[in-house]
Structure formats: C-alpha cells, structure tokens
Amino acid sequence: MxxxxxxxxxxxxxxxxxxxxxxxxxxxxxxxxxxxxxxxxxxxxxxxxxxxxxxxxxxxxxxxxxxxxxxxxxxxxxxxxxxxxxxxxxxxxxxxxxxxxxxxxxxxxxxxxxxxxxxxxxxxxxxxxxxxxxxxxxxxxxxxxxxxxxxxxxxxxxxxxxxxxxxxxxxxxxxxxxxxxxxxxxxxxxxxxxxxxxxxxxxxxxxxxxxxxxxxxxxxxxxxxxxxxxxxxxxxxxxxxxxxxxxxxIHEFSRLVKDLNGLSKEEFLVQLDEWFRIENRGLEVYYPSKKHHFNMYLDGEFYSLYLRRTNYEFTDSLSSLDTFILYEKILKPVLGIEDLRHDSRIAYVHSKNDLIEIKTLVDQGKFAVGFGMLPITVDEIKQVADEGLTMPPKSTYIExxxxxxxxxxxx
Structure with missing residues (x-):
C-alpha cells in the first residue's frame, strides 16, 4: 500500500x-x-x-x-x-x-x-x-x-x-x-x-x-x-x-577509460579472451543486439565482445546486469578501476550521445578504450530492487x- x-x-x-x-x-x-x-x-x-x-x-x-x-x-x-x-x-x-x-x-x-x-x-x-x-x-x-x-x-x-x-x-x-x-x-x-x-x-x-x-x-x-x-x-x-x-x-551509459592499466593492446585483448569471445569489426560501427554482448572501441577499431556463458555464473539479478559484468570482468580486474564514482580514469557518456562520440574521444587520445552495451530494462530495475540489491553507478540514464x-x- x-x-x-x-x-x-x-x-x-x-x-x-x-x-x-x-x-x-x-x-x-x-x-x-x-x-x-x-x-x-x-x-x-x-x-x-x-x-x-x-x-x-x-x-x-x-x-x-x-x-x-x-x-x-x-x-x-x-x-x-x-x-x-x-x-x-x-x-x-x-x-x-x-x-x-x-x-x-x-x-x-x-x-x-x-x-x-x-x-x-x-x-x-x-x-x-x-x-x-x-x-x-x-x-x-x-x-x-x-x-x-x-x-x-x-x-x-x-x-x-x-x-x-x-x-x-x-x-x-x-x-x-x-x-x-x-x-x-x-x-x-x-x-x-x-x-x-x-x-x-x-x-x-x-x-x-x-x-x-x-x-x-x-x-x-x-x-x-x-x-x-x-x-x-x-x-x-x-x-x-x-x-x-x-x-x-531507459538509456545506457557507455564507459570510457583513459589507459589500459599498463597493458599493451595485445596483452589487454588476451586478458579479455578469458571471459569474452572477441571479434574485430574494423571500421564497422558495432551495436550490441542482445544482453551480455558489448561493443568496444580500441586503437581505431570496433570490437564485439560476447560473454562466454559457460564460464560465467549467474547467481542473482545483479550478476546478470551488463554493467555489473563489465565491472567485474574488465573494469576492476583488468583495468584497475575499483571506484566507479570517483576514479579519475573513467568517464561516462549516455547513449543519447552517439557511439561516434566515443570513437572521437578515443581517436583524440583523451581515452584509450570505450565500452557500450544495451540499456537495462524496467524489469531488471524491479528485480534488483525487489532483491534488495543495488546497481553499479551510472547503470541507467532515465527519461x-x-x-x-x-x-x-x-x-
């Protein structure tokens, strides 16, 4: 009531x-x-x-x-x-x-x-x-x-x-x-x-x-x-x-990171391969078509990242969120981003700004890599709330x- x-x-x-x-x-x-x-x-x-x-x-x-x-x-x-x-x-x-x-x-x-x-x-x-x-x-x-x-x-x-x-x-x-x-x-x-x-x-x-x-x-x-x-x-x-x-x-926020945490491009991709199936899309602008698919822009090229579900365990509504997966499997362990709110190495751009803006910022050298994903749904918001959980910062841009x-x- x-x-x-x-x-x-x-x-x-x-x-x-x-x-x-x-x-x-x-x-x-x-x-x-x-x-x-x-x-x-x-x-x-x-x-x-x-x-x-x-x-x-x-x-x-x-x-x-x-x-x-x-x-x-x-x-x-x-x-x-x-x-x-x-x-x-x-x-x-x-x-x-x-x-x-x-x-x-x-x-x-x-x-x-x-x-x-x-x-x-x-x-x-x-x-x-x-x-x-x-x-x-x-x-x-x-x-x-x-x-x-x-x-x-x-x-x-x-x-x-x-x-x-x-x-x-x-x-x-x-x-x-x-x-x-x-x-x-x-x-x-x-x-x-x-x-x-x-x-x-x-x-x-x-x-x-x-x-x-x-x-x-x-x-x-x-x-x-x-x-x-x-x-x-x-x-x-x-x-x-x-x-x-x-x-x-509900719109999504893309993530931009200023450096690869001391890794070379090749070392970075190798680490991602443990959890994601990676495909180099070249200059083709790739937008994810389903949950647990991500786009990445790195060194002048677009990539698609597909979560390897055989490796990843879904334990609750939070663990199935793409923003959580990106944080747990890339941002924190690989890129060293612990604090999503205050780390100066990470920035966010909501999807009302085109993916081309991500490309531009990386091409200008302001960031090393950018990630995008599908927006979170109303049902996902409700499931997380009903379970008493909280989403990672900048999970949604809502109108x-x-x-x-x-x-x-x-x-």
Missing part, C-alpha cells in the same frame, strides 16, 4: 510558466546560464543561483538562506501563486521522439522507510545530508522524484479524460519540447487516484534516490523535534512525478528529465 496524495502547489501564474521553468542547473553551459540570468528575470535559475543578484558567489548555509529569500520574493511579486486546495497535477512532455505523461503528487517518506518505495541505487551519505540541510533551510522542494508504477487503466482513463480540458500551462522550450500541466481538484477524481495508488503494494524509484533519502532524513529529524508529531505534517512527504512503467525510457519551478512543494 502506498500513500500518494494531492498537495497545494506553489507554481507560476499561467502567463509566466514558460519563463519560470528551467532545466536542471548543471545542464546549462556558462554562456546559457549567464544569458538566462541576464535577460529572463522570471527564470527559476534566479532562485537556485541567488548570488547573481549581487554578482557574488555564495556557498553553504548562506546560499541556502539566499535561495529562500529569492523564493519569497517570487511569491511577494506574484510570480508564484499557491493553490487553495490540495490537487494532483497531470504533467505531459512531448519531446522529439517520446511523449511522457504522469501525475505530480506528494509521496510518503514512511513508504520509503518501509520499502514500499523500492530503490535500486546506493546513495552517498554526504550528499544526503547536504541536501537535507538545504531542504531544512529553504522549506520547499521543486525537483520531483521520478517514480514508476505498473500501468493502470483507472489512472490512464482519468488522464485521458482530464487532458481534454484546457491546460493550466502550455508552452514550448528551445529544444522543441512541448510542456503541458493540468490541475485535478475534483474531490471525486482525487479519491479515485488516491485509492488506485493505495492499492499498489509498491512503486519504484526511477530517478532521484538522493532526493528520497534526503527527504526521509529531514522527516526523521523533524519528527524528533516535534512533540506533537502526527505523521500528516508536510515534512512527512516529498514531491514526486509518477509515470507508468510503459512510458519510462523524462523534468523542468524545475512548475510545481513546488512547501513543508
């Missing part, structure tokens, strides 16, 4: 939604960021980059307080409004190749604690606590955690009906995406949605593990400080965007990627 409820969103007025909404901060180049801050006074970037107002860079708790001040200014200037009653929000993104549509809601941290919200990635305690401290100071959450649930005819039918109405927001972005948002405030429909989610034994985190963990830490801390805690306080929930499993788009500032959850 999952507790996924409506909430009173703080959000832009209809006329300013397209101006307020921003991509994640790290997605902007320095030039793009400067242009947005200089020429768009309504951009949400002004809130998360509050020192720009004074042409001064701030960090730590001082920055957190300035973020809160910028947020309050947006409310005072009526750029933001707050809905009077709790609502669900339908959010739809039409991208070049995909359409995503789901429900923005508030989700219980208790479900996260009790593993009704299942996770498949490890989190870093330093990041968890840093973001927990940030949330505690600013008092709001603007980046929904992406959750996925089994396809539901009840929710599909509600969405199909509601999107026939005029949306609250409808705007385009520079990357040629269309964004729509509808507000659901009908008590009858709200109860149907709430009941349908409550009937689901679990949902799964697709993207946002650290945000979940930080919200849980904040709730735990707030509960300890509140002698009148009831469990219904806003700090007991975090904002989420829930989409059906059939709409989740949709949401705009910040369209709905804000206060606590």
């Amino acid at each position: 999952t507790k996924i409820i409506p909430f009173k969103a703080v959000r832009p007025t209809r006329d300013k939604a397209g101006l307020v909404a921003s991509r994640p901060y790290e997605d902007y180049t320095a030039g793009e960021l400067t242009a947005q801050l200089e020429y768009n006074p309504f951009s949400f970037l002004h809130i998360i980059n509050p020192g720009y107002k004074f042409q001064h860079t701030t960090t730590g708790e001082k920055r957190f307080h300035l973020v809160k001040n910028r947020f309050l200014e947006f409310k005072e200037d009526h750029i933001f409004i707050k809905d009077e009653t709790p609502c669900y929000y339908i959010y739809k993104i039409i991208a070049r190749n995909n359409t995503f549509c789901g429900i923005i809601a508030a989700t219980s941290v208790e479900d996260y604690e009790q593993n009704h919200i299942k996770r498949h990635e490890d989190t870093i305690s330093l990041r968890e606590n840093l973001f927990k401290d940030y949330l505690k100071v600013v008092g709001f959450n603007t980046e929904p955690v992406l959750l996925t649930y089994p396809d539901s005819k009840v929710i599909d039918d509600i969405i199909t009906s509601e999107v026939q109405k005029r949306p609250e927001y409808e705007f385009s972005t520079y990357n040629k995406e269309l964004h729509y948002l509808w507000k659901i405030d009908s008590p009858e429909i709200i109860e149907k949605i709430k009941a349908e989610f409550a009937a689901m034994p679990q949902v799964y985190i697709a993207d946002g593990h650290h945000r979940c963990a930080s919200s849980y830490l904040l709730a735990k801390e707030s509960k300890a400080a509140n002698p009148n805690h009831t469990g219904e306080e806003p700090y007991n929930f975090f904002m989420s965007f829930l989409i059906p499993e059939s709409e989740l788009q 949709p990627k949401l705009r910040s500032g369209l709905t804000i959850y206060e606590f």
